[in-house]
Amino acid sequence: MIAFILLGALTLVGAVITVAARNAVHAALGLVGTLLSVAGLFASLSASFLAATQVIVYAGAIMVLFLFVIMLLNANAPVRGRDPVPFVRELAGIGGVVLAGAFAVLAFTYKDPRPLAEGVAATRGGGAGPVGEVLLTRFLLPFEAVSILLLVAIVGAVALVNRPAPQPDGVADTGGLTLPTSPDLQSEALLPEKVRA
Amino acid sequence: MPLYLLPLFPLIGFALLILFPRLFPGRAAGWLGSATVLASFVVAGARYLGQTDTPAHEVLWTWLPNMALNANLSAGFYLDQLSALMALIITGVGFLIHVYSVSYMGHDPKFTRFFAFMNFFVAMMLILVLADSYPLMFVGWEGVGTASYLLIGFWFSGRNSEASDKDLRGASDREGVANSNAARKAFIMNRIGDLGFMLGMFLLFKLYGTLSIPELAARVPGAQVATAGIELACLFLLVGAIGKSGQLPLTTWLPDAMAGPTPVSALIHAATMVTAGVYLITRSHFLYDLAPVASTWVAWVGGLTALYGALSALNQHDIKKILAYSTVSQLGYMFMAVGLHAYSAGVFHLLTHAFFKALLFLSAGAVIHALHEEQDVRAMGGMRKFMPFTHIAALMGVLAISGIPIWSGFFSKDAILAAAYTSSPLLYVVGLGVALLTAFYMGRWYFLVWRGEYRGHVPHPHEADGLIKVPLGILAALATLGGFLNVPAFLGGGHAFDAYLGRAIPVHLHEIPAATEWLLTLLAVAAGVGGLLWALAEHRRRSLADGPLGQISSNALYLDRVYDGLIGAPSRAIAEGLDVVDRGVDGTLAGIARTSAAPGGLFSLWQSGFVRAYAVSMLLGTALILGYWAIKTIGGGA
Amino acid sequence: MAPTAYYIALSGLLFAIGMIGVLTRRTAIMVFLSVELMLNAANLALVAFARAWGDLTAQTAVFIVMTLAAAEVAIGLAIIVSIFRKRETTNVDDLAGLKG
Numbered sequence: 001m002i003a004f005i006l007l008g009a010l011t012l013v014g015a016v017i018t019v020a021a022r023n024a025v026h027a028a029l030g031l032v033g034t035l036l037s038v039a040g041l042f043a044s045l046s047a048s049f050l051a052a053t054q055v056i057v058y059a060g061a062i063m064v065l066f067l068f069v070i071m072l073l074n075a076n077a078p079v080r081g082r083d084p085v086p087f088v089r090e091l092a093g094i095g096g097v098v099l100a101g102a103f104a105v106l107a108f109t110y111k112d113p114r115p116l117a118e119g120v121a122a123t124r125g126g127g128a129g130p131v132g133e134v135l136l137t138r139f140l141l142p143f144e145a146v147s148i149l150l151l152v153a154i155v156g157a158v159a160l161v162n163r164p165a166p167q168p169d170g171v172a173d174t175g176g177l178t179l180p181t182s183p184d185l186q187s188e189a190l191l192p193e194k195v196r197a
Numbered sequence: 198m199p200l201y202l203l204p205l206f207p208l209i210g211f212a213l214l215i216l217f218p219r220l221f222p223g224r225a226a227g228w229l230g231s232a233t234v235l236a237s238f239v240v241a242g243a244r245y246l247g248q249t250d251t252p253a254h255e256v257l258w259t260w261l262p263n264m265a266l267n268a269n270l271s272a273g274f275y276l277d278q279l280s281a282l283m284a285l286i287i288t289g290v291g292f293l294i295h296v297y298s299v300s301y302m303g304h305d306p307k308f309t310r311f312f313a314f315m316n317f318f319v320a321m322m323l324i325l326v327l328a329d330s331y332p333l334m335f336v337g338w339e340g341v342g343t344a345s346y347l348l349i350g351f352w353f354s355g356r357n358s359e360a361s362d363k364d365l366r367g368a369s370d371r372e373g374v375a376n377s378n379a380a381r382k383a384f385i386m387n388r389i390g391d392l393g394f395m396l397g398m399f400l401l402f403k404l405y406g407t408l409s410i411p412e413l414a415a416r417v418p419g420a421q422v423a424t425a426g427i428e429l430a431c432l433f434l435l436v437g438a439i440g441k442s443g444q445l446p447l448t449t450w451l452p453d454a455m456a457g458p459t460p461v462s463a464l465i466h467a468a469t470m471v472t473a474g475v476y477l478i479t480r481s482h483f484l485y486d487l488a489p490v491a492s493t494w495v496a497w498v499g500g501l502t503a504l505y506g507a508l509s510a511l512n513q514h515d516i517k518k519i520l521a522y523s524t525v526s527q528l529g530y531m532f533m534a535v536g537l538h539a540y541s542a543g544v545f546h547l548l549t550h551a552f553f554k555a556l557l558f559l560s561a562g563a564v565i566h567a568l569h570e571e572q573d574v575r576a577m578g579g580m581r582k583f584m585p586f587t588h589i590a591a592l593m594g595v596l597a598i599s600g601i602p603i604w605s606g607f608f609s610k611d612a613i614l615a616a617a618y619t620s621s622p623l624l625y626v627v628g629l630g631v632a633l634l635t636a637f638y639m640g641r642w643y644f645l646v647w648r649g650e651y652r653g654h655v656p657h658p659h660e661a662d663g664l665i666k667v668p669l670g671i672l673a674a675l676a677t678l679g680g681f682l683n684v685p686a687f688l689g690g691g692h693a694f695d696a697y698l699g700r701a702i703p704v705h706l707h708e709i710p711a712a713t714e715w716l717l718t719l720l721a722v723a724a725g726v727g728g729l730l731w732a733l734a735e736h737r738r739r740s741l742a743d744g745p746l747g748q749i750s751s752n753a754l755y756l757d758r759v760y761d762g763l764i765g766a767p768s769r770a771i772a773e774g775l776d777v778v779d780r781g782v783d784g785t786l787a788g789i790a791r792t793s794a795a796p797g798g799l800f801s802l803w804q805s806g807f808v809r810a811y812a813v814s815m816l817l818g819t820a821l822i823l824g825y826w827a828i829k830t831i832g833g834g835a
Numbered sequence: 836m837a838p839t840a841y842y843i844a845l846s847g848l849l850f851a852i853g854m855i856g857v858l859t860r861r862t863a864i865m866v867f868l869s870v871e872l873m874l875n876a877a878n879l880a881l882v883a884f885a886r887a888w889g890d891l892t893a894q895t896a897v898f899i900v901m902t903l904a905a906a907e908v909a910i911g912l913a914i915i916v917s918i919f920r921k922r923e924t925t926n927v928d929d930l931a932g933l934k935g
Contacts, residue, residue: 001836001837003837004837004841004842005837008841008845011845011849012845012848012849012852015849015852015853015872016852018852018856018868018869018872019852019853019855019856019859019860019869019872024862024864024865024868027865027868028868031868031871031872034849034872034875035871035875038875038878038879041842041845041879041882042879042882044837045842045882045883045885045886046886047882047885047886047894047897049894050878050882050894050897050898050901053898053901054878054901057901057905058871058875058901058904061905062871062904062905062908065908065909065912066864066867066868066908066912069864069912069915069916070864072916073864073915073916073919073925078860078861078862078865079861079862079926079928083859083861083928084805084807084928085805085807085809085810085813085928088809088810088813088858088859089858089859091813091816091817091858092813092816092854092855092858092859093855094820095813095816095817095819095820095854095855095858096816096851096852096854096855097851098820098823098824099816099819099820099823099847099850099851099854100847100848100850100851101824101827102820102823102824102826102827102847103823103843103844103846103847103848103850103851104844104847104848105827105830105831106823106826106827106830106843107839107840107841107843107844107847108840108844109830109831110839110840110843112838112839112887113887113888114889116836116838116839116886116887117836118889119885119886119887119888119889120836120886120889121889122888122889122890123885123886123889123890123891123894126885126891126894130891131891131894131895131898133891134891134892134894134895135895135898138892138895139892139895139899142895142899143895143899146899146902146903149902149903149906150902150905150906152906153905153906153907153909153910154909156909156910156913157909157910157912157913158913160910160913160914160916160917161913161916161917805931806931807927807928807931808927808930808931809857809858809861809866809927809928812857812858813858816854816858
C-alpha cells in the first residue's frame with residue numbers, strides 16, 4: 001500500500017511535469033520518471049517481466065529515441081502566440097476532470113471477482129516464463145503479426161527520413177516520401193511523379 | 198436537266214458564301230451569288246421550253262416512310278405550268294435583284310453574308326414552289342421565313358455601328374434595335390400563320406391519308422368527305438397564307454419589314470415570298486373549288502386588305518413604307534382573285550406585280566442611295582433632274598401599278614375586277630375604289646419624289662451606276678410590256694396566259710358581254726387616271742406632303758396600336774404579374790437557402806483542420822459517454 | 836496489496852493528464868510524449884486487471900502494446916523529422932492543410 005502511494009505519487013508528478021514543462025527535454029525527463037514509476041507499479045502488481053520490459057524498452061530505448069529527436073530538431077522551445085483552437089484549454093480541463101472522475105467512480109464501484117491473493121498466485125509472478133508460455137502458445141499469431149509490424153516500422157522509418165541523393169540529371173529521387181511544401185500543393189504532391197509529368 | 202438543280206445551285210452558293218467567306222474578296226461574293234441564281238434561271242428556262250402538258254414529277258427519295266395507311270411520303274419536285282411560272286419569276290427577278298445588289302450593297306461590310314442569305318432565300322423559295330407535297334412545301338415555307346427574318350434584321354446593329362462619331366453611332370444603335378424588332382415581329386407573326394398551315398396539313402392527312410399534292414389532287418374530287426372538313430382545312434391553309442402574305446389581320450409585320458435592305462424588300466417582301474400565300478391557295482385549288490365558304494373568306498380577306506393597305510399608304514412619308522402598304526394592298530387584290538376562283542387572274546397579277554413592284558422598290562433604293570440613306574419623301578423632290586434614267590423606270594412602274602392601258606397592271610387588275618364583277622358586286626366596288634386610291638398614292642409618291650422642287654440635303658445627287666440601271670431597265674420593260682402576255686378576247690387578244698396556266702389550273706372563264714367588259718375596263722382606267730390626276734392637282738396646290746386621312750393613315754389605321762392594346766398590353770400585364778410572383782418565389786427560395794446554409798456554416802467552423810480541435814471533439818464525446826456511464830452506475834448502486 | 840480500484844483510478848488520472856497534454860501542447864513532440872502517457876495509463880489498467888483476474892492474457896496484451904508503442908514512436912518521430920525538414924516547424928497547428 002505504501003509502495004503504491006509512493007509510486008503513484010511519483011507517476012503523477014512525472015506526468016504533470018511531462019504535460020506542463022516548457023522545455024521539451026524536461027518534459028521527456030518527466031516522462032522517464034513516470035515510466036520508471038509505472039515499471040515499479042507493474043512490479044507491485046507482480047508482473048515482473050513487464051516491469052523489466054517497461055524499463056528496458058520504454059524508459060530505455062523509446063525515451064532515448066525521443067531525446068535524440070528533440071535534440072536533433074532543437075525543438076525544445078514551446079510554441080508561442082495565441083492558440084488557434086478556441087477554448088481548447090478550458091474544454092480539455094473540463095473533459096479531463098469528467099474523464100478522471102468517471103474513471104474513479106467506475107473504479108470504486110468495481111468488485112474484484114475473487115480475493116487478490118488468488119489472482120497473484122494464478123499469474124505465477126508474471127515472470128518471463130509464464131508470460132512467454134502464453135505469448136508463444138495462445139497468442140502466437142498476434143506475436144508474429146507484431147514482429148512483422150515492427151519490421152515494417154523499421155523499413156518505414158528509414159524510408160521516411162531517407163534524404164534523396166542528388167541525381168546527375170538533377171531529378172529528385174522519389175524513394176523517400178515527399179511531403180508538400182505548402183498546403184495548396186498537397187493534392188498535387190500526393191500524385192506519383194510520373195502522373196504529374 | 199433534273200429539277201433538283203434549281204434549288205441546288207443557290208444552296209451551293211449559300212454554303213460556299215457562309216462557310217468560306219474569306220475566299221471571296223471584294224465583289225466576288227456578289228458575282229457568285231448572282232451566277233448561281235442565273236444558273237437556276239437557265240435550268241428553269243430550259244425546263245419551261247421543254248415542258249409538256251403532263252406535269253413533271255421527279256421523286257428524289259422516300260422522306261417519311263411507313264406512315265399510317267401505308268402512305269409513304271417522298272421528297273420530290275413537281276413542275277407544272279404554275280410552278281414553272283413561279284420558278285421563272287423567282288430566278289429571273291431574283292437574278293436581276295442580285296445584280297442590282299452587287300452595286301447597292303457594294304459598300305456594306307457584311308456584303309458576303311448578304312449574298313449568302315439571298316441565295317438561301319432563293320433556294321428555299323424554289324423548294325417552296327417546286328415541292329410535290331405540303332410537308333416539303335412547309336420546309337421551303339419555313340426556310341423563306343428564316344431568310345426573311347435574317348434579312349429584315351440584316352442591319353441588326355444599325356448601318357453605322359462602327360462609326361467613330363458618337364451621335365451617329367447612337368442613332369445607329371437605335372436603328373439596330375428597331376431593325377431587330379421588325380425582324381422579330383415578322384418572325385412571330387409568321388408563326389401564327391405557320392400554325393394554321395400545320396393544322397391544315399394535319400386535317401388534310403386525317404381526311405385523305407396523304408399529303409402529296411398530285412395524289413391529293415387526284416383523290417379529293419371523288420372522296421366522300423364532309424364539306425365541313427374541306428372548308429376547315431381550307432380555312433387553316435388560309436391562316437397560313439395570311440401570315441406569309443401579310444394579309445389582315447396579320448398584316449402589320451410587312452410594312453415593318455422594310456427595315457431590311459431595299460433589295461430584300463424588292464425580292465422577298467414584294468416580288469416573291471409574300472406571294473407564297475397566293476401560290477399556296479392556287480396550288481390547293483382542288484380544295485378551294487370544293488369549299489365555297491372558305492373561298493369567300495379568302496376573297497373578303499383580300500378585298501379588305503386591299504382597302505386597308507391603300508388607305509394606309511395615303512399619308513405615309515417613308516419612300517419605302519408607301520410601297521410596302523401598296524404591296525399589302527396589291528396582295529389583297531391577288532387574294533381577292535384566287536378567292537373568287539379566278540386563279541389565273543390572281544397569278545397573272547402576281548407576275549405583273551413582281552415586275553412593277555420590284556422595279557419601284559429598286560428605283561426607290563437608287564433614290565435612297567443617291568440621297569445618302571434619306572427615306573423621307575418630304576426631303577426629296579425633283580429627282581427627275583438628277584436621275585433621268587431611274588426616273589423613266591420609276592414612271593413605268595407607277596403607270597403599271599396605276600392600271601394605265603398598255604402597261605402590265607392594266608391587264609392584270611382588269612382581269613381581277615372583271616372576275617369580281619361577275620361574282621360579287623360589292624367586292625368589285627371595293628376593288629375599283631382601291632384602284633382609285635392606288636393611282637392616287639402612287640401618283641403622290643411619284644410627284645413627291647420625282648417632280649417639283651428639290652428639297653433634299655445632298656448637294657448633287659448622282660444617277661445610279663450601270664449595275665443598277667440594267668436591272669431597272671429590264672424590269673421597266675417587263676412592267677411595261679408584261680401585260681401583253683394575256684390580252685383579253687374583247688381587245689383582240691387570245692388569253693395566252695390563261696391558256697398556258699389553264700393546262701395546270703382550271704380557269705373559270707366568265708362569259709361577260711363585250712359591252713360590259715368595255716364598260717368595266719373604262720371604269721378601271723378612269724379610276725387609274727382619276728387617281729393620278731387627283732395627285733397631280735394636289736401636287737399643283739403643293740399640299741401633297743400631307744395626304745388624305747392624315748394621322749389615321751400615317752398610323753396605318755392604328756392597327757398596331759389596337760394589337761398592342763388587345764394583345765400586347767394584357768401580355769405585358771400578365772408578364773409583370775408573373776414577374777412579381779417569380780420574384781416572390783425566388784425570394785422565398787433564397788431565404789430558405791440562406792436559412793439552411795447558416796447552420797451549415799456553423800458546422801463548417803468545426804472543420805478547422807487543426808488536429809487538436811478534432812481531438813477535443815473526441816475527448817468531449819468520450820467524456821460524455823463515460824460520464825453517463827458513471828452517473829448511471831452511481832444511480833444503479835444507490 | 837493495494838486494491839485494484841486504486842490502480843484503476845490512478846490509471847484514469849494518468850490518462851486524463853495525458854489527454855490534457857495532447858490537447859494543449861502545440862509541438863508535435865510534446866503531443867507524442869503525452870500520447871505515451873495515455874498508453875501507459877492503459878497498460879497500468881490492463882496489468883491491474885490481470886492481477887485481479889489471475890489471467891496472463893492482459894499481460895500479453897500489454898507486451899503487444901509496448902511493441903506497438905515502439906513501432907509508433909519510430910514512425911511518428913520519422914514523420915516529425917520529415918515534416919521539420921520540409922516546413923522548419925513542429926507546430927501541429929501549421930499542419931492544417933486538410934481544413935474542411
